[in-house]
Amino acid sequence: MGQILANIFRVLNWLGLTYFLALNTIYLILIIAASLNIGQYFRKRPYLGLEEALKSPVTMPVSILVPAHNEEAVIVESARAILALRYPQFELIIVDDGSSDNTFSLLQEEFQLVEIPFHIEQLVPTRGLTKSVYIAPGLIDLTVMRKESVGQKTDALNAAINIAKYPLLAMVDADAVLDQDALLMVTLPFIDDPISVMATGGAIRPSNGCNVVRGRMTEVGMPKSWLAKIQIVEYLRAFLLGRTGWSRLHGLLIISGAFGVFKKEGVIAIGGYNHDSIGEDADLVARLHRYYTNARKPYQIVFVSEPICWTEVPEDTATLRKQRQRWSRGLAEVIWTNKRMIFNPRYKSVGLLAIPYFIFFEILGPFVEIGGILILAIALIFHMVNFDFAGLFLAAALLYGILLSILSLLVEELSYHKYDKWRYLRDAVLASILENFGFRQLHAAWRIEGTWQALRKKNRSWGTMVRKGYTQPSTSP
Amino acid sequence: MTKILIADDDPDILELVNYKLVQTGYDITAVTNGADAISRAKETLPDLIILDVMMPFYSGIEVTLELRKIPEFVSIPIILLTAKSMELDTEKGFAAGASDYMTKPFSPRELATRVQAALSRN
Amino acid sequence: MKVALILSVTLLSLAIIIFTFLTIILRFWRLNRSKRYALYRAKVRKLIVELTVDEQEPSDKNFTRKLKLGQLEELSESIATKVKGESKDRLVSFLESKGSVTKAIRRTRRIGSIGKCNAASFLGNLSIARARPALEALLGSRNREVRISAARALGQLGQPGSIPALLDSLDKTGKQLPFGACIVALLDIGPKGEEYILAGLEGAGERQRAACAEILGIINSIRSTQALIDHFQNDLSIDVRIRCARALGRIGSPRAVSQLIRGLEDDNPLPLRLVSCRSLGQLGDPEAVPAIANLLISDNHQLLNTAAQTLSQLSSEGFKSLTSLAASHSPNREYALEALARKSVKSAVIEPQLEPLEVLFDYQWDKFWQTYFEF
Numbered sequence: 003m004g005q006i007l008a009n010i011f012r013v014l015n016w017l018g019l020t021y022f023l024a025l026n027t028i029y030l031i032l033i034i035a036a037s038l039n040i041g042q043y044f045r046k047r048p049y050l051g052l053e054e055a056l057k058s059p060v061t062m063p064v065s066i067l068v069p070a071h072n073e074e075a076v077i078v079e080s081a082r083a084i085l086a087l088r089y090p091q092f093e094l095i096i097v098d099d100g101s102s103d104n105t106f107s108l109l110q111e112e113f114q115l116v117e118i119p120f121h122i123e124q125l126v127p128t129r130g131l132t133k134s135v136y137i138a139p140g141l142i143d144l145t146v147m148r149k150e151s152v153g154q155k156t157d158a159l160n161a162a163i164n165i166a167k168y169p170l171l172a173m174v175d176a177d178a179v180l181d182q183d184a185l186l187m188v189t190l191p192f193i194d195d196p197i198s199v200m201a202t203g204g205a206i207r208p209s210n211g212c213n214v215v216r217g218r219m220t221e222v223g224m225p226k227s228w229l230a231k232i233q234i235v236e237y238l239r240a241f242l243l244g245r246t247g248w249s250r251l252h253g254l255l256i257i258s259g260a261f262g263v264f265k266k267e268g269v270i271a272i273g274g275y276n277h278d279s280i281g282e283d284a285d286l287v288a289r290l291h292r293y294y295t296n297a298r299k300p301y302q303i304v305f306v307s308e309p310i311c312w313t314e315v316p317e318d319t320a321t322l323r324k325q326r327q328r329w330s331r332g333l334a335e336v337i338w339t340n341k342r343m344i345f346n347p348r349y350k351s352v353g354l355l356a357i358p359y360f361i362f363f364e365i366l367g368p369f370v371e372i373g374g375i376l377i378l379a380i381a382l383i384f385h386m387v388n389f390d391f392a393g394l395f396l397a398a399a400l401l402y403g404i405l406l407s408i409l410s411l412l413v414e415e416l417s418y419h420k421y422d423k424w425r426y427l428r429d430a431v432l433a434s435i436l437e438n439f440g441f442r443q444l445h446a447a448w449r450i451e452g453t454w455q456a457l458r459k460k461n462r463s464w465g466t467m468v469r470k471g472y473t474q475p476s477t478s479p
Numbered sequence: 480m481t482k483i484l485i486a487d488d489d490p491d492i493l494e495l496v497n498y499k500l501v502q503t504g505y506d507i508t509a510v511t512n513g514a515d516a517i518s519r520a521k522e523t524l525p526d527l528i529i530l531d532v533m534m535p536f537y538s539g540i541e542v543t544l545e546l547r548k549i550p551e552f553v554s555i556p557i558i559l560l561t562a563k564s565m566e567l568d569t570e571k572g573f574a575a576g577a578s579d580y581m582t583k584p585f586s587p588r589e590l591a592t593r594v595q596a597a598l599s600r601n
Numbered sequence: 602m603k604v605a606l607i608l609s610v611t612l613l614s615l616a617i618i619i620f621t622f623l624t625i626i627l628r629f630w631r632l633n634r635s636k637r638y639a640l641y642r643a644k645v646r647k648l649i650v651e652l653t654v655d656e657q658e659p660s661d662k663n664f665t666r667k668l669k670l671g672q673l674e675e676l677s678e679s680i681a682t683k684v685k686g687e688s689k690d691r692l693v694s695f696l697e698s699k700g701s702v703t704k705a706i707r708r709t710r711r712i713g714s715i716g717k718c719n720a721a722s723f724l725g726n727l728s729i730a731r732a733r734p735a736l737e738a739l740l741g742s743r744n745r746e747v748r749i750s751a752a753r754a755l756g757q758l759g760q761p762g763s764i765p766a767l768l769d770s771l772d773k774t775g776k777q778l779p780f781g782a783c784i785v786a787l788l789d790i791g792p793k794g795e796e797y798i799l800a801g802l803e804g805a806g807e808r809q810r811a812a813c814a815e816i817l818g819i820i821n822s823i824r825s826t827q828a829l830i831d832h833f834q835n836d837l838s839i840d841v842r843i844r845c846a847r848a849l850g851r852i853g854s855p856r857a858v859s860q861l862i863r864g865l866e867d868d869n870p871l872p873l874r875l876v877s878c879r880s881l882g883q884l885g886d887p888e889a890v891p892a893i894a895n896l897l898i899s900d901n902h903q904l905l906n907t908a909a910q911t912l913s914q915l916s917s918e919g920f921k922s923l924t925s926l927a928a929s930h931s932p933n934r935e936y937a938l939e940a941l942a943r944k945s946v947k948s949a950v951i952e953p954q955l956e957p958l959e960v961l962f963d964y965q966w967d968k969f970w971q972t973y974f975e976f
Contacts, residue, residue, distance in 0.1 A: 086541065088533060118942035121935040123902035139946050141571070167906075182533070193781035194749075220514070220536055390602045394609060401613035408620045415624050419631070427628060431621055491680045494650045502654070586686040587654045 008386055011377060015391050018374045019398055025363045026402040032247030033406065036307070037413050061193055063091035064185060064263065065166035066174055069158035070096055071151060073176040074103040076217075078112045080176055083217025085142060089185045093143040095166060096176075099158040100130065100151025109146055113138040120147075126160045126274025135165065155259075156275035156282045163266070163274050171269060173283075175260040177314055179209050179219050184310035188263050191304040200290055201264045202304045203257030206241050207420070208234050209312035219312055222420045224429050227317045231433040232441050234421075237315075238430075239410040249305035253356030255291075257303070259283035261311035268293070268301075279339070280456075281332020288340045291352045309418055323448045330452030334365055338456070365453055368446035371399070375443060400438045407434030480506040481598060482523060486516035486542070487531035487560065492583070496529060499587040500594065513537025517545055524551060527598055529590075532561045532572065540575045547576040556597035560585070642676065649677050652695055653688045674701050674723065682726045693727050702729055709735045714744040721747070725754025733763055740770040740778065749782045756789030764790065764797035768813070772806030783812055792820045799825050807838045814841055818848025826854040833860060843876050850880025858884055862892045875907050882911035887918040894922040897933055905933055909940035 066084055070077055077096070084094050098106045109115060115136035122132055130150040138144040149161050159173060170192065172185060181187075184204065191199045210233075211225030224231055241258070248254045257264075259282065272289045279285035287303060294301040316322040337344075337360060344361070346353040374395060381387045411430055414420070421430060483505045487493050493509050500507055508523055510516050514536040520528060528546070530539035537545070539559050546552040559572045559580040569580045579597055581590060674696065681692050696702055706729075708720035721739055724732040736758070739751035748770065755763045767786055770778040787794065799822070802813040814832065817825045826849070833845035846864055849857040861884070864877030878896065881889040893915070896908035912919035920941075927937040 086538060088538075116946045118946060119935060119938040121939065125902075137943065137946055141574075182535075182538075194779045196780055215514070215536065218536055390606045393606045394602075397606070397609045397613055401610065401617065405613055405617050405620065408617055408624070412620055412624045412627070415627050415631075424628075427624065431624075489683070491646065491650075491676075491683055494646050495654065495680070495684065498647070498650045499654050584683050584685040584689075586684065587688055588686075 007384070011381060011386065011388075012391075014373075014377055015388070015395065018370055018377075019391075019395055021370050022395070022398040022402065025367060026398070026406060028359065028363065029406050030409075032251075033409055033413065034247075035250045036246035037416075038250065061090050061189065062170045062196065063093075063168040064089065064170040064172050064189065065162075065168040065266075066092055066094045066172045066185075067159060067162040067166065068094065068096045068174050068176050069099055069155050069162065070101065070105055070176045071099045071155070071158070072101045072103045072105060074101070074105045074108055076177050077105050078108050079217040080178070081109065081112070081144065083180065084174065085144065086182070087180065087185045088182050089189075091168075092172075092185065093145065093166075093168060095145045095147065095162045097158040097162045098146060098148045099155070100149065106146065106148060110136065113142060113144055113146075115144075115146055120165070122161075122164050125164050125270050127277070128157055128161045128164065129154070129277060130157050130161065132161055154277055156277050156279065159282075160274040160277075163269060166266065169266050170263055171266050172263045173259060173261070175313060178260045179212075179214050179217060179312040180261065181219060181310045184261070185263075187308050187310055188261070188306050191302070191306070192263070192265070195302065198300050198302050199265070200268045200294065200301045200303055201257055201262065201287060202306055203245070203254075203262040204306045204311050205245070205309045206258050206260050206311050206313055207237055207309045208315040210234075210315055210317060212312060214312075222422070224421060224426045225317065228433065228436065229319065229322065229441070230315055230317050231429050232437045233315045233322075235407050235411070235430055235433045235437060238414055239407055245305045246307040248356060249303075249307075251351050251355060252302075253351040253359075254303045254305050255287055255352065255356045255360065256284045257287050257305070258311075260313045264290075276339075279332065279335060280328060281336045284333060284336045285339065288336055288343070288352075291349060292340065292343060295349050295352075309420060319444070323451075326445060326448040327452035327455060330365070330368075330449040331456040332452075333360060334453045334456035337361060337365070365449075368449040368453070371443065371446040372450060374399070400442075403438055403442070404435055407437065480504075481527070482506045482508065482525040483527045483529065483594070484508045484510070484516065484520055484523065484525040485529045486510045486513065486534060486539070487529075488512060488534050489531070492531070492560070495587055496590065499591050503591050503595075505594075511535075513539070513542050516542050520546060520552065521549070526555065526601075527594060528555060528557045529594075530557060530559055530577075532559055540571050540577075543572065543575040543577050554601065556601055558590075558593065558597060642672070645672060645676055646680070649673070649680055649692070653680060653684055653692050670699065670701065673699070677701075678723050678726050689728075693729070696727065702727070702732075705729075706732050706735050709739055714742070714747050717742065717744070717747045718750040721750040721754045725750075725757035728758055730758060730760065733758055733760055737763055737766040740766055741773075741776060743776065745779070748776065748778050752778055752782045752786040753789075756786030759790050759793065761790060761794040761797050764794045764801065768797075768801045768804060768806070768809045771808040771812060777808075780808060780812065784815060787812065787816045788819065792822070795820065795822050795825070798822075799828060802828055802832060807841065810836065810838065810841045811844050814844035814848050818844075818851035821852055823852060823854060826852060826856055830857060830860050833857075833864065839870055839873065843873055846873060846876040846880050850876075850883035853884055855884070855886060858886045858888055862889055865892055865896060871901065871904065874904060878904075878907050878911050882914045885915060887916060890915055890918040890922055893919070894926075897922075897926055897936070898931075905936045906940075909936040910943070912937075913940040913944040 068080065068084070073080075081094065081096060096109065098109075115138055117134055117136050120132070120135035130152040132147055132149045134148050136146045136148075145165065147161060147165060149158065151158075163171060170189065172188075174180070188202050188204045191202050208230060209219070210227075210230040211223040212219055213221035213223060224234060245254060245256065262283065264286070268290055269286070272286070272293045275282045276285050276289070290301070290303065316325055337357060340357070343349045343353040344357050378387070378392060408431065411427075411434065421427065483500060485493060485496050485507060486509075487496070488511050493511070497507050497509055508519055508525065510519050512535040516528075516530060516534070517537065530542055532539040543557050543559070546557070556578040557576065559569070559577045560583055561569055561572070561580055562583055572580055579593055581593065677692055677696055681689055684692070693702075702724070705720045705723045708716055709724075711717070717739060721736060724736065733755070736751045736755050739747055742748050742751070752767055752770070755767060764787065767778070767783055770776065771780070771783050787798065795817075798813045798816050802810055802817070802825070804810060804813070810832065814829060817829060829845045829848050829852070833842055833849060836842050836845065846861060849861060858881065861877045861881050865874050869877075878893060881893060890912065893908050893911055896904055899905055899908070909923065912923050923937045923941055927934050927941060
């Protein structure tokens with residue numbers, strides 16, 4: 003009996019070990035792919051400057067869509083900040099999705115909104131009834147629509163798509179802090195190649211601990227809480243390098259819902275956001291991939307790696323847990339609905355590389371991680387621990403993981419160098435080590451919960467996030 | 480001595496304007512962003528302000544709007560520096576209360592003449 | 602087993618430590634460099650500025666002789682993009698005397714795309730006229746960024762003679778110049794290149810014709826009206842036809858009205874009808890009103906919206922047709938109502954000829970006026 007158990011452990015051990023080695027090596031490859039992209043920042047000047055884009059007549063006008071559900075803490079500042087973005091022509095559409103707080107009345111007061119008659123063509127399906135539409139007088143191109151909430155962000159976005167008047171759609175979260183040139187930077191690929199670029203997304207960084215004045219980043223910083231510090235390193239690694247790397251391999255699958263730009267014709271062609279998808283951003287991109295591949299049209303989905311969008315991340319475990327559950331549940335659902343793309347050579351690197359990667363590593367990863375810990379625990383109970391092997395396993399999983407985080411920090415240092423104080427560097431290094439003891443295991447457990455929910459299809463609604471609002475700096479400097 | 484405040488985030492332009500105007504004989508205060516521009520303007524009460532439209536924190540237009548609200552700054556000439564062919568910016572700038580504007584790239588000599596003209600008009 | 606463990610743990614820990622140190626060293630190096638260069642650069646910048654602004658030679662001649670050429674070139678280039686006229690000429694002749702320009706031209710022929718890009722942007726920023734052949738050669742480069750840099754630089758040189766090369770590179774399969782980059786370059790050259798762009802409208806490539814149509818509209822080329830009308834009617838590419846329609850709207854020649862009205866007809870593709878409608882709005886000719894008003898019985902949402910919005914811009918004639926639609930019981934009256942409301946809120950002025958707006962009474966005007974007067 004003991005012999006059999008030992009054999010099973012041995013096999014499992016080897017599987018786990020190879021698994022983590024493979025996972026981390028793939029991360030390493032992605033980081034290298036991304037850092038090749040970063041190389042262009044050593045050049046003195048970008049090839050197609052922002053100034054040219056600003057004055058170019060082929061810069062496409064953009065409709066910025068901001069869904070808002072009980073966002074009274076940030077909405078006016080956000081709207082002001084977005085309206086002050088540097089871009090030749092754009093409109094701002096805010097959807098008040100059944101807010102029960104002062105979201106709307108604050109907007110009305112600030113912008114002297116006037117109600118107008120409206121009619122809406124269902125270019126993409128919506129569920130909640132649109133109650134009224136308001137516009138701002140004068141030069142400000144602002145539309146506010148009030149609708150009944152059905153508890154879905156996707157529905158608010160679809161409603162906004164239906165009244166957007168410009169060919170490009172920018173989806174922006176109400177609490178996102180954008181740099182003044184953010185919109186220009188993220189639409190540069192469209193100017194470069196107006197025909198085949200279908201969607202672009204920007205890198206997201208946590209805004210916790212940064213100093214934000216009137217909706218603009220004035221000083222990049224790090225928050226006091228270690229949970230948030232760990233997330234900063236996590237975002238650096240996963241968002242920036244992961245996605246830049248995937249974009250380079252033409253397998254970009256996720257454009258963050260916090261800030262992304264899409265061509266309207268494409269979004270309408272695929273019927274807008276999928277109401278029942280909880281990972282609506284990934285779902286949209288996956289369906290774009292499918293649509294354009296099936297239509298045999300050449301297309302590009304580009305990730306812009308400049309950190310230009312900042313968003314508040316949860317600082318308490320309860321909210322973070324909900325967020326991560328949603329993410330992994332969303333991912334699992336997206337892959338399930340797009341299962342026909344898996345290993346389908348028609349979808350090239352998306353089908354052959356990106357989706358398999360997400361299944362084997364992003365979804366399965368937490369199971370292996372927690373499984374490993376469980377096995378270790380059982381082995382300890384039965385006094386059958388092979389310490390050498392346990393050590394090897396930990397090295398492959400943890401040390402390699404730390405190495406990757408450190409490498410990301412190095413690339414960040416080489417390229418954007420945003421966290422410019424010594425103290426921040428120290429915190430980042432510490433966070434990349436600490437992350438592996440506690441947070442990582444907890445995170446794995448949350449992700450398992452999320453995947454489990456996806457399998458059971460539980461109820462879905464807007465993830466509520468308690469916002470501090472950013473009129474005051476979130477920490478004292 | 481006539482006091483002039485310049486705000487631009489580009490060190491080259493700051494140096495160019497600074498050099499030319501010091502040479503002409505003005506007292507120059509230079510700042511590199513919109514927030515500083517407002518606070519320094521309140522401190523030094525300059526006779527003329529030159530603002531770049533694109534600056535960190537507050538744009539030149541926003542600074543103009545903000546300053547025009549203050550009684551001391553209602554009639555002080557404000558010259559905006561804008562990128563070439565951003566007509567919308569100049570339109571918004573005038574609406575905000577700017578007195579004159581120049582497009583980049585600019586000729587330092589022309590700027591000095593305009594500054595002189597604006598000051599004598601006042 | 603033990604060996605593997607020890608080996609992997611030490612290797613990984615070592616790697617972690619090495620990379621952590623690398624990051625730290627990098628930061629030290631960065632801080633140190635920025636400190637060291639800050640003073641130095643300020644000095645150099647001051648000298649170049651003196652040279653640029655002043656009539657006489659810079660005060661500290663020896664200093665310029667001792668400068669590192671790279672630093673000098675970099676700073677001069679960045680200053681050159683911000684000044685114009687005689688100041689720029691002085692800067693260029695200074696760099697010529699240092700031999701930097703000849704060196705940059707030579708660099709465009711070297712291997713290495715980053716070097717080529719930098720050389721191209723250097724030559725462009727300083728507007729070196731004799732660099733044109735070298736830059737045109739770069740348009741055929743295999744590297745996309747090199748092509749873009751070259752196009753941009755050619756635009757900065759502003760020589761109409763380089764237009765054919767720019768247009769050709771638009772349709773070269775495998776070595777295409779991005780559309781946006783070409784447009785920017787052509788725009789930089791501007792109206793001087795009208796002749797060449799007009800010729801390019803007759804070219805074989807689709808992207809080339811599209812670019813030419815776009816540019817002709819922007820530079821307001823009145824003499825190309827006939828050619829644009831011809832292409833609007835007969836071009837094989839729908840993209841070119843759309844761009845011609847847009848250009849005709851921008852140029853604003855009354856001759857285009859009847860053609861654009863024909864562009865509204867049912868058998869045309871929808872995008873073309875939309876653009877024709879908007880262009881007619883820009884032309885502002887009341888003659889177009891009946892034709893656009895005709896679109897108001899369409900069942901296409903986009904067309905209805907565009908037509909209503911266009912009519913609201915077309916003086917009193919357009920307004921009248923909108924108000925009469927709004928007063929009717931047509932299912933499309935909502936479009937008219939919305940267009941009228943938008944127009945009034947945006948301009949906050951109602952046309953005086955308008956009848957008392959009983960047609961709009963079901964809309965809360967009291968609220969509107971209230972806010973309007975407060976505003």
